[in-house]
Each structure stands twice: as structure tokens, then as C-alpha cells.
Amino acid sequence: MATTSTATGSRALFRALVDPEWRPDDGTGLTASLRRRVHAVAARAQMFDPTTPDALRAVETVSLERLSVSRERALGVAASSAGDDQVVNKALLDLAPFTLTTGFALANLTGPWNAEQPYALAALRILAADVGHGQPLSSRADSYLEILRRRRLIDAGAHLQQTAADARICEGAFALPAALMLMARFPESCAGFLLGATLYLRSVGLLPVYLALGDEAGDLRGPVLDLGRDPRSGGPGPREAAVEAVREFVAAYPSRGAEVSAGYLWCRAGVETLHDRALNVLERWADPAEAVIDLFRRRRREAAVYHDGSALGGKTLQHFFAPGADPADLLEQLAASRYVKPGNPDRSPLVNGLISTRGGMFRIFSTEDVAVLRRWILALPNGSRGGGEHREGLRDGPRDGSALWADDPLVPAVAGEPVGDPARLGIREAYRSLLHRETGAAEHAYAVRYAADWLARAAQGLSRCPLPAAWEPAVLAPWLQEQHERQDAAFQAGSDSLTEERLKDDSLGLAPLVLIDGAWLIGFTSPDLATSVVGYPLFNTYWDELGNGVIAENHPRIYRDLIDSMVPAIAETGSAGFAHDPRLSDGNFALPVFWLSIGRLPRTHQPEILGLNLAMELSGVGGGYRSTRQALKRFGYSTLFVDLHNTIDNIATGHSAWAAAGIDAFMTDLPGPARAAAWERVRTGFVALNPPPLTRKQQLSLTFRRKASAR
Template structure:
């Protein structure tokens, strides 16, 4: 066996290499367009598209614009950093408490303004656990925190749900953060959107910016600006828990060759968070002052401006001054002050004999405009009409809302000038072998230009796998033959695979191969084991974790990663197994892994397919669910039991095999859960779109299962392909095996 330097357990990695990010020229043009579109477009790109290299390039430019380039103190320890953050919290606490004490409507306005940050809910941690970073010590610690932030598999207990409940308790009701009108409903100022975009950008490149992730997570948690603004009694997560991760990371840097640089990067990220949170607290104060200073005329103007885009065509016969009301309200450049001035003089505002003007009668129950304005808006109109009737003079000098705009302009200028020197524009090579492609998809943050190739490879693998829709029943360990979906039919197929293919054929081995043969057999599985869980690593990220199937699949991934417990992490276990065989590999992210000679070349295709699927958690979601079913059932039955028997005979580590035999159990483990996930997903499809859509979506799910079977049943596939190649063009392929 060949020994390679560079990776041993425990994995004390504190940062990954930063030797450049490779993007295609087309992605650069698209990223330019995103940045030119303004803050709202930037936010939507980063939140809404987690599958494109354009998003990763936008993220890289945002991080370049925001992260400090100056030298930060590399010698800072955890206590010193905590003290610095605590002093800033003490500075912000009275300011945010004062905002809480404002008029209730002003306070709710501030809460809505903060919501794009409040509802990010720890997004920096959502992809920190990935193939390129596992099983690093700090990554497991961060993932354990993220698992708790996600409610440990029960989203209602998670941070996002807690914050949603807190907002609702304060009468702030907002759409989901991923909806197209979220920013509009929050009335988010440019500075708010730019700050949120920084956090989203960090969440898109966490492996490349691991020191910054640690710093931002600690600083945001310890500052607790959202808890201060919401008046939350108990911070979640607790500062001391986040500080433990900070201290652990800083201790790891002491033995790292990049330790001093990593400490500088972490300290710089903490300093940035302190700056951003000061800026945003100042914005909230400016916003509150502006709102509290609005005259009644200005408050009416805000209400008119909000409803104008939806109102014009409903008032074709009404005139206001010398213009039709519809002309006023259809004007994209509506002069709100002029409108309010005319409205003050309108006959609809003159008191009738019963003392209530026609306009106020129209918005009450039974009137033609009832239900258009909420309770607060109706109250503003009532006070305004009474003031106009009492002869109070107009105050039409409307002060625009410019809260945070000076600081937003500075960040926008930095974004426009952002040109990171580690960004390389180049087309992805067209002649990559499987080793080279595997290296790039593992390190997709460094090689975003590979995404188009990865997508084509995934689609080709899925298309090839449909061969088994006809021939899959001949599989030894799987049955990918197609069938029309019902929950009962799926469970019947899963039961049949379990008993007929996996369990009943089991007989204890009467002869055990020699040690070298057993070790070689393990190497044929090892590459797939080294990327355990990869297929699900990007499921359930912010903005797309609303389905029950998302939560269930995320929980399976969390189990594969030991829920943050390094000793239970499956990547740790497989490295222990290999070490017991005297196989010491570089980490699969390392360039040296390209040259390893211990694992056979012929099986790279299986792992490449899994990696490529994982990069498209939205558009290949169905296929991932089906693939998950295949791989989780693979952990059961005769093959696994035989491997344990062989390993024990030669005193080799069985921990990886035993873990899967247990956790994948068919009663309540991952195998059963994987079938339940598919049922939950398709049940949602049925409710939303009907039975025809269920069968359409199901075909894609089963295609994912077949793509797993295609690699496992290579002998069956080989026979079918050979028979098809030899058959006449009009032959019946179904009769060839």
C-alpha cells in the first residue's frame, strides 16, 4: 500500500486552499448583469439560485467587496474577541431597546425592516458540511450547531420557526423569505438588502471561507441584535455555545500551517460583523425617527403610494381636481404630495350632514372600498379627515425615507469596484477523465465552471439508467423495473427488494477469502464511502426547506454526519477502516488524491454520478429522493453481513459496516425513512397538482433509484447492453435476457 502525506485523523483543517476560483466567461457576463440590477436582484440571485456558477461568482464578488483586506490582529484569543463583541453589544443594546419602545406601528416597521436579516437564521452554516470539508473537527462542531438551529429534524423547534413566532406575536406577518414580494413587504432599504446579501454570499462559499464562517457565526450569535430587537428572553443559540466553537477553532489554528492567516481572516470577519450591525442599528434608529416625524399628510401619502399600483382602473368615473383619479393612480411617477393636496380639497372629504365624509363611509363595512385598507391605515385616514375638517393646515413637505442610504452607497461602490484577483475566467476542459472530473465536483467552490459538465453528466447517467425500467427485475440487489406509483405499490416493491434481494439470500460464508482479497474488495467500495451522504448535503437550505420531505432527508444527512459528533461521523468511520488496512489516503479534496493508487479507477463513475446529482438539489430533487432510497437500502442484508464476517476474520475494523447495518434498518431506519420521504413528497404533489402530476413526478423519482441500480448491477447492465448490440434493429430487447 502507498502512503500519502497530507491527511490523517483527526482532521484539524482550519482552511482550504485558495488557489483561485474558475468561472466561465458567460458566467462573468451574467454576474455583471446581476450586480447592475441593484440590491434586490442581488439578494434574489443569491437566495433563489443555488445551482449556477453565476451565483457563486456573484457571491465571490460580494465577499471581496465586504471582507476587510487590511491586517487584523492574528493573536486574538477567544476571550479577547468575546470581550470586543460584548462591548459592541453593550453599545447597541440601548439603541435597539429604544426602537422597541417606540410607537407600536413604528416598532413593527423596524421589525419588518430587520426581517431580511432576522430570517436568514444561521444561513452561513447550511453548506459548511460538504464533501470537501468533512470530517474536519470544526466543520463537525459547526454542523452540530446547525442541526440544532434546524430543530434537530423538527423545524418547528428551530431558529427560523422561533423567530417567525416571535414576529407573529408582535403582529408582524410576512411571506416566506424566498417569495418574490418578500422585500416589498418588508420595505427593505438598500442597506438592509446589501447586508443580507453579504450573509447569503458567505453561505454560498463556506468551504472557501471557513475562517470567516466561524467569525461571522460567533459574532452574530454573541451580539444577538435580533434578540435585543425582538425582546426574546432566551438567546438561541447561547453565546457560550458559539464561543466554545470559536475557542476550538482558534486552538486548531495553533497547529495549522495557515494558522496565523486564518486567525487574521477570522478576526477580520468579526470586525466586519460589528461594523455591519452598528450600521443596521443606526438605520433602524433613522427609520424610526423618520417615521415618527411624518405628518398626517405624509402618512396618507405613504398609504396612497402603497395602494396606487392596484387602484387606478377601479375609479374610472371619479375625478380629483382636474384629472381622472385613474390617471393620477396609473402614473408611474405619481407626485404623492400633489395628490394629497388635491385630495384635501376633494368633495369626497367634505363632512356630510351626519358628520362622516363620503370617503370614510366608503371604507367602512358595506362601503365600496371596505377591506382595502388595514386597521392602521383606516385609523390614519380617520384622523387625517378629522384634521382636514378642523381646518388644520397642510404639511406637504414630505421628507423622503433615506435611512441608511449613505452607507448603502458606499457598499454599492465597493461592489461595483469588486474584482477579486483570485477569479479566473476560463472554459471547463472538455476532455476530463473521471478522476479529474471527480476532483473538480468535490471542489465545486473552486471550480464552478464545471457545473455545466456536471449537469450533463448527471442527466446522461439518469437517461442511461432508464434501461432498467424494462430489465431491472433481473438485478441481484435491486429491482428498478418501472411500475405505476401508489403508496401501497411503492411499499410492496421496497418490501420485496428487502426480503427477496437482500435478506433471504443470506447464508453465512463457509470460506473466508484471504486478507489481501478482503482488503481489495473493500477498496472497491471505499470511494463511495468517502463521499457518504453527499447526495443529500445541500437539501433543505434557506428558502427551500418547506416540504416535509426536505426535513426528513436533511435528518438522514445529519445522521450520516454523526449530527456533529465526530466519532459517529461516517466519513471518520471509513477513514478508520482504511487505516486498519494500512491504507492512508490524501483527503479527496486534495490535489494529491488525483494520483492515489489504492482505489481502483473503474469505480469512479459511481461516485462522480452521486457528486453530480448533489450539485442540483432543486432541479434534480426527485432524482435525489430515488437515489437516496437505493443507497440506503444497499446498507442492508447479505452483502453487508458478509463484509462484516470477512473483516472480523482478519481483525479489520468493522465500524463502518456495523453503523450502516444498524442505522439503515428496515423497521424505522434510513431504508424505511427513504420510502416514507418519497410518499410524503408525492402526497404533497397530489394535493397541489393532482394524480397526473404524481405519476409524472414519480417517474423522475424512480429514475433516480434506477441510476443507483445501474452502477450496482453492472453485470446485468453489461448483459443487456451486449444483447442489444447483438440483436437485429427490430428485435425485441425485452427477450434478450
């Protein structure tokens, strides 16, 4: 079994990386290639110490000076294109891949393996700002999408797959964003480079290329497109967090400071290239003929099918649409034809009669296409039939603006990694391995299989699922209230008979689970999911579990402090010492491995994750947390962890309510016939928090399948 996805250019790589579940190579060869390319750029620049304020200020000053030329050019484009919709549209389109994906560089920098480390939490704060702090449709990208909507260009960004497929966008526009997105898939081996790139992007303020948008940018020239500022508050939070992340990373890994510097200089070179090539295209686009040539280039294949009987200049139109034909030749013939009245689009059949409801080209051109053609016709000299000097000018450069910005990948071609034989991992080693985002194909295959097996087991327990048998728009709110009252009743009827030793044993046994709090939601740090109507409450929950990026409020750290006060200190979560701690049983790792497995599959198992999330957030509210609090208080231990969760998970405005809201948003968007199957999957996810034990027959079947797949 092997993956079949292959990315051979920046656009294809960008398209693949939009999917949070797509897997490139495990990094053995690819990360080495990435490192060589980044260091090759850094070697041509002066390295610096990113943790020294004076050195950082000096390199930032140089970076801003280097962008000053681009700033003047961008202002020139904005001035010359004032009122010229086609130039502004081209700017918006070519900037879309970069603008819509800046947060992806940070999406994987925080995970269960480093959730207690200050550098990771600082990086998470930057991501949270980019995606709108977990509010729906309020990310930096969403603000840019609003501009696209106003100009009817939304098909370029309604989904990032559409961005990748949009032929109007130059190939080279995908190079830098694809490189950053790919590097983000290796958040451990490339962490220094990613933090260096982040430091550059968050330090230089508003990138000058955005000025080419002219007045169309409006208030986006403020905090929204300034990556160093919080788009909601306007404060300098992201820039400050980037500096903090770098400082803490180098403090934790002193030998990797050079990686940060290299990443900064590499990203600077990439942004400067983006500026230069984008502005080259926009300056070229000032010629109205350029946009028409690009239109012909994009439509030539479909046009060739229908024009065998039409002729221009003594040649069939199919001749002009043949591969290798010069689009400028067709433009010259059209300008001299009866279809075009130079300087007067209103009288030109090409953009009125031919595209009318009774014309032979009805709906062939979009509204934007017609605007492109009208602009060109209007610019033709009155009475001119061929363009003269204008035609010769087109011969001076490439036939279309896109060729001015051809793909120049910043990373090598990437093929999907062969899966091979899934590793026969023991549960403890699986836990230790799956803590990481950057794993091999065998470990990933293990996770996929483990999640499927666990969910199949959970499905056997649907008969005891307390969720309503069918979903209706208003069913979850009163159901939550009923469950809350039941849990309160159980608490009131319970007895406070837990011994201190049992309390210690139970608390330690939960450590593999609680120290990865939120792991089932890790996939929702992908920016497009984090800001979606269904995904934003899940990202917000994950953001809360890690203390909103503040180490003192970080839930795993709070729980670690509690455990350390009860028993001899436990090892770091990702260490062999923790995974093989003799005080822990194999059973203590079973549910945590499920969390780590399903968290990798936010699209494949979205309904099940929604159900699991509700079960988890509701599980202790009003009952279990209060019982545990009594025991902790009786024996003199801190009650902070359970106090925090009993409030933050509340059913009115807390995580339980958010979990229900995510489910409602997901179910509401489904057509009626699909709801029953989806609701069963949600209920299966709910049961998966505490599935029924395997029968002997199920255990034998599972063992047989695992052995067969490992052969």
C-alpha cells in the same frame, strides 16, 4: 451557452441566492472584491486574535456596548408603538430578510472536501440548530413565520422569493443578508470571513432590533431569536460551536486568523447599520401618514390606469400617481376631500362605502391597507382639512420611510458567469474538482451533463427496478419490509468465502464513495430545504452521515481509520495523491462523481435524489453489512463502520424509513395526473445507484455528444 441571471442590487441578489442552484461568478474577481470590502471595514477597527479567550471577551464586551444605544432606541420604539399595529408590522417586515436567512451563511461551509475537519463539523452543528435539527418546520425562521402568520403577513415569508418580491420591505433590509448569502457561495475562499461573521452573530445574544417588536415577539425573545442559543434546548450550543469552529479553523490554517477577525468586524458594522436604519424607519413610522405615503408609493402605477376621470383639488388623480409626484400632495388633498372625515374613519367613505361590495374600489385595498388608512384618518385633528403643521413635517424628510433605508449594497453587482466550453475532465480530476462547492462554470457544466447522462442510463433499467410500479400512500412501508426479508434471506444463504486480500481490495475500491458519504444530499443543507416536509429527512440523514458534527462519529473518518488499518495510509480525500492513487481504478470514481454531480441539483433532480437516497440507505441493511461484518471480524478488523450502518439505516426508525417518508411527502403533494411521471423519476433515481452497463451504441452516442459539447 451562458447563464442569463444578473443581480444588480441587494434585493435582486437576495432573490437569486435563494435558489441553491443559482451560480454567481466563480470567485476570481468577486471574492477579491469581497475581501477588499471586508478588510476595508476591519481596517477602521482594531483587529484581534479570535482564538485568544481574553481578546475574544474584550471584543465581545465592546460589541455589546456598541449595541446598547440601539437597545435603548429599540425599547423606545416598542414603548411608543405599543398597540400600534402598523409600526410592529413594519418592524416584522423589515427584519424578515435577515431573520429568515441567518442560517444561509453556514449552509455551504461543510462539504465532501472538508467533511473530516473539526471546524467544518462545528459549523454544521450550528446550522443543524438553526434548522431545527432536521425536524420539519421547526427552524428559527419557522418560528418567525408563525408571528407573520398571526398578523396575516405570511405573504412576506411563505417563501423567500416572496420575501424578495415584497415591496413593503425597505430596499436596504436586503443588504446584509444578501452579502452573507453571497459570501456563503464561496465557502473556501471566504471561510475565514464567514466564521468571523458567525462568531459575531452567535456571541452578541439577542440583537436589540428585535426589541422593537414589543410584546409581539413573545417567547421569541428567548432562545429562538438569540442566535447564540439552541432554539430547542435554550442552551449556548451555537455560541460554543462558533468559538470551536474558529479555533479549529485557525489551527488548521494559521495564516487565515486575520480573515476571521475581519469577518467579525465587518459583520458587526453590518448589524449596527441594520439596527440604525431599521430604527430610523420605525421612528418615522410612528407618524400614521408615513405608512399611507408608503402605500400610495407602492400602488401608484396600477392606480394611474383607473383614475383619469376622477379629480381632487382641481387635478385628476392620475396627476397624483404620475412618476415623480409627491405622495404627500395626494395625502393632503384626500384629507381635505369628502372621502375623509378627520378623526372618524367609521364615517369616511374612503374606508367604508368606496370599498364595500357595491363601491367603486371593492377589494382594491387589503385588510392591512384598510388598517393603515384608518389609523391615518383617526390621527387627523378633528375638523382639520389639510394637516397644517403635520403636512409641513412631512417635508422635512424623504416622502416615505423606505427612502430612509435605501439600498447600500455591501457587495458589488453580480452577473451570472459565462459557462464557456465545459472542461474535458478525466473522471479522477472530475472527482477531485467536484468535491468542492466552489468550482468554475466549466466544472459545474460537467456535473450537470454527467448527472443527466447517468440518469438517462438508469432510465434504461427501469424494467428491473424493484420499487412498486405505481405509488400509493401506504405502499412503501410493507415494500421496505419485504426487501429487508429478501436481503436477510440472501445473507443466510451466502457463504463466508471472502479472502483477506479481496476484502482489502473491495474496501479500498469503495473509498472514493464512502469517504464522501451523503454527498448526494449536499444540496439539502440549504436551510429552506433542510426544514421542509420533503427535505428534512434528507438533511437529517446527511447530518447523521457526518456524525452529527462529532469527529469521532463522523462516517468518513471511521471508514478512513478502517482502510488505514488494512493498507498503507491513503491520502486526504481532496488531494491529487488520492485521486491518482494507482491502487484505485477509474471505475472506482464513476458512481462517486455521479453523487457529487446530482448533489448540486437538489431542485432540478429532487425526485431522482429521493429515489437514489432510498436505494443507498436500504442497500446493505440486513444483508451486505452483515456479510461484510463477518469478514472483517474473521480477519481482525474493526466492524464499527458496518455495525453503525446496519443500525442507523434500519427500515423502522432509521435512514431507510426516513427515505421512504421523504418520498411519501413528495408524492402526496402532487396532483394525481403528475404522480405517474414523478414516480418514474423516483424509480430512475433508485436504479441510478446501480444502473445497467452502457451498450456499445450508447457508449458511442455518449462519446460523440461529449466531444461535440467540448468543441
